[in-house]
Amino acid sequence: MSITPNLSKKQNAVAFLFLSPWILGFVFLTLGPLMGSLYLSFTDYDLFTAPEWAGTKNYAKLLGGDPRYIQSLKVTFGYVLFSVPLKLGFALFIALILNRGLRGLGIYRSVFYLPSLLGGSVAVAIMWRQIFSYDGIINHFLWNYLGYDAPSWITNPDYALGTLVLLAAWQFGAPMVIFLAGLKQIPQDMYDAAAIDGARPVQQFFYVTIPLLTPIIFFNFVMQTIGAFQAFTPSYIISDGSGGPADSTLFYTLYLYEQAFTDFQMGYASAIAWVLVAIIAAATSISFLSAKYWVHYGDEN
Amino acid sequence: MDAIETAPPALNTDINQITKKSKARSRLIMHGFLIFFGLIMLYPLVWLAVSSFKPSNIIFSDTSIIPRHFEWQNYTKGWAGVAAPFKIFFKNSFVVATLAVIGNVLSCSFVAYAFARLEFSFKRPLFALMLMTIMLPVHASLIPQYILFNAFGWVNTIFPIITPKFLAVEAFFIFLMVQFIRGIPRELDEAAAIDGAGPIRIYFSIILPLLTPALVTTAVFSFLWTYEDFLTPLIYLTSIENYTVPQGLRLLQASRGASTWGAMLAMSLLSLVPMFIVFFIFQRKLIDGIATTGLKG
Numbered sequence: 001m002s003i004t005p006n007l008s009k010k011q012n013a014v015a016f017l018f019l020s021p022w023i024l025g026f027v028f029l030t031l032g033p034l035m036g037s038l039y040l041s042f043t044d045y046d047l048f049t050a051p052e053w054a055g056t057k058n059y060a061k062l063l064g065g066d067p068r069y070i071q072s073l074k075v076t077f078g079y080v081l082f083s084v085p086l087k088l089g090f091a092l093f094i095a096l097i098l099n100r101g102l103r104g105l106g107i108y109r110s111v112f113y114l115p116s117l118l119g120g121s122v123a124v125a126i127m128w129r130q131i132f133s134y135d136g137i138i139n140h141f142l143w144n145y146l147g148y149d150a151p152s153w154i155t156n157p158d159y160a161l162g163t164l165v166l167l168a169a170w171q172f173g174a175p176m177v178i179f180l181a182g183l184k185q186i187p188q189d190m191y192d193a194a195a196i197d198g199a200r201p202v203q204q205f206f207y208v209t210i211p212l213l214t215p216i217i218f219f220n221f222v223m224q225t226i227g228a229f230q231a232f233t234p235s236y237i238i239s240d241g242s243g244g245p246a247d248s249t250l251f252y253t254l255y256l257y258e259q260a261f262t263d264f265q266m267g268y269a270s271a272i273a274w275v276l277v278a279i280i281a282a283a284t285s286i287s288f289l290s291a292k293y294w295v296h297y298g299d300e301n
Numbered sequence: 302m303d304a305i306e307t308a309p310p311a312l313n314t315d316i317n318q319i320t321k322k323s324k325a326r327s328r329l330i331m332h333g334f335l336i337f338f339g340l341i342m343l344y345p346l347v348w349l350a351v352s353s354f355k356p357s358n359i360i361f362s363d364t365s366i367i368p369r370h371f372e373w374q375n376y377t378k379g380w381a382g383v384a385a386p387f388k389i390f391f392k393n394s395f396v397v398a399t400l401a402v403i404g405n406v407l408s409c410s411f412v413a414y415a416f417a418r419l420e421f422s423f424k425r426p427l428f429a430l431m432l433m434t435i436m437l438p439v440h441a442s443l444i445p446q447y448i449l450f451n452a453f454g455w456v457n458t459i460f461p462i463i464t465p466k467f468l469a470v471e472a473f474f475i476f477l478m479v480q481f482i483r484g485i486p487r488e489l490d491e492a493a494a495i496d497g498a499g500p501i502r503i504y505f506s507i508i509l510p511l512l513t514p515a516l517v518t519t520a521v522f523s524f525l526w527t528y529e530d531f532l533t534p535l536i537y538l539t540s541i542e543n544y545t546v547p548q549g550l551r552l553l554q555a556s557r558g559a560s561t562w563g564a565m566l567a568m569s570l571l572s573l574v575p576m577f578i579v580f581f582i583f584q585r586k587l588i589d590g591i592a593t594t595g596l597k598g
Contacts (some may be wrong), residue, residue: 008420014500015421021408022431022475025468029446030434036445047448094338097331104332110584111339117580117587118346121529122547123569126554127349130566137348170342174591181592230438233531233547237554253440253532260444261536270444277441284436 404466413478
């Protein structure tokens with residue numbers, strides 16, 4: 001771009017001045033720590049004495065020697081598997097209704113979006129815990145209107161994770177807003193053309209709306225999956241920081257936190273962290289590989 | 302279709318009226334469903350608000366939505382806290398969140414300007430790296446970051462929380478602003494350059510003022526996410542006088558007895574009030590920000 005090498009040097013100097021915050025952050029807070037935790041994952045380190053090389057011991061422990069780790073994997077995969085489809089299902093369903101040109105769209109959208117703005121907070125997790133406790137409002141309804149003596153959802157290992165899945169589903173507003181934006185992008189011509197060809201509304205939905213929306217579905221799916229693997233606050237608050245009852249809400253990140261910052265097993269926790277990176281990378285890669293079979297990117301682009 | 306086309310005009314308008322009526326009816330059904338569903342969605346929040354005004358001993362037995370009388374005691378008791386008053390937690394939270402806003406707005410707009418407008422070596426690979434960091438889970442760098450900040454003697458200070466914001470670590474804001482700057486006509490920069498303005502002058506006098514909408518979006522999300530963040534303060538802020546609001550709530554929860562239910566719910570609701578206010582003022586910006594960039598909610 002530049003006329004003389006001199007100017008290019010000056011351009012570079014100015015550009016890197018603007019870039020400097022990010023470069024510092026990237027080197028010292030992202031790349032460096034990333035390498036650091038990779039190294040630590042092969043050591044025993046308790047923060048107070050120097051790290052000791054441990055070879056692949058930490059990873060070997062992850063693979064078989066630690067039942068609580070395996071439990072945290074099960075809990076987290078269960079959470080991702082149920083919460084993501086449920087959340088996206090609600091998001092798409094409500095977005096489709098809102099896209100019918102109803103009045104009051106702005107109000108509905110705000111109401112449905114609000115929970116996803118507040119949902120990650122400690123306050124909402126505390127509220128959720130009260131609502132689903134044994135004498136909480138849900139059980140009052142079940143008893144008063146259905147005569148059903150429901151269990152204590154929060155303290156029962158069979159149901160505790162379910163309340164966390166519901167809390168995630170309650171926050172469907174953010175993907176819904178993205179679906180709505182995607183639905184607005186579908187040109188009316190497409191529907192008109194389909195109608196002329198005799199497609200009924202149901203057929204229009206399956207042959208026009210859904211295919212043209214697949215890029216957005218894909219995007220939401222990937223982002224929500226990545227996010228779900230990293231959920232922390234709800235399980236911490238609802239289980240009182242323990243992952244209980246009986247480790248039934250022991251999220252991956254909660255176990256990582258416990259190993260690193262309450263047991264100071266920094267080496268082992270680093271291995272746990274790196275496996276999380278690997279799991280998220282694998283989940284994302286699989287999604288992208290599968291995309292060519294079901295995601296419809298306009299033929300001409 | 303055929304039947305409608307061949308029908309006499311009178312019958313045709315009848316059918317039009319019928320479809321109009323059935324359309325109106327289906328609209329009514331949809332509104333009814335959305336209102337019902339919306340009420341279910343908001344019910345937990347309404348329950349929280351109402352319960353925070355009920356005496357602790359009847360919160361669970363009394364399920365009515367309308368409190369019989371307002372019990373301010375929950376608020377006074379909660380505000381006093383168990384080990385330190387909530388005044389301190391709110392102050393700490395606002396300080397951290399405000400600094401996070403300043404940090405993200407400044408650092409991310411600098412970096413975004415470079416990526417969107419300036420030429421430099423390794424621009425494409427650096428841009429790709431920046432995008433990749435958006436997807437990276439924070440847990441990957443959490444432990445070495447802690448070790449680093451611990452070595453600086455920064456544990457139990459706010460520096461570990463705000464330093465990343467001043468170093469543009471939250472890269473989706475960079476991405477948001479790059480997209481926005483690309484939409485600003487280049488002729489404006491070029492005209493300023495002809496008048497002798499360098500990149501720094503152009504950034505401050507042309508780009509920054511026009512970038513305001515993206516800066517507001519960044520500021521709003523930075524505030525909300527830092528304000529509600531629990532993990533980072535939990536790791537770094539160790540003494541009670543440095544706690545943020547989420548930690549204060551956790552403290553109240555951990556020390557609970559039946560008599561503190563009310564106080565806990567009252568403080569939970571109070572902690573959501575700043576978020577409600579930000580939401581009501583900026584809801585358009587928040588929703589547009591999510592719709593255009595797919596930011597997490």
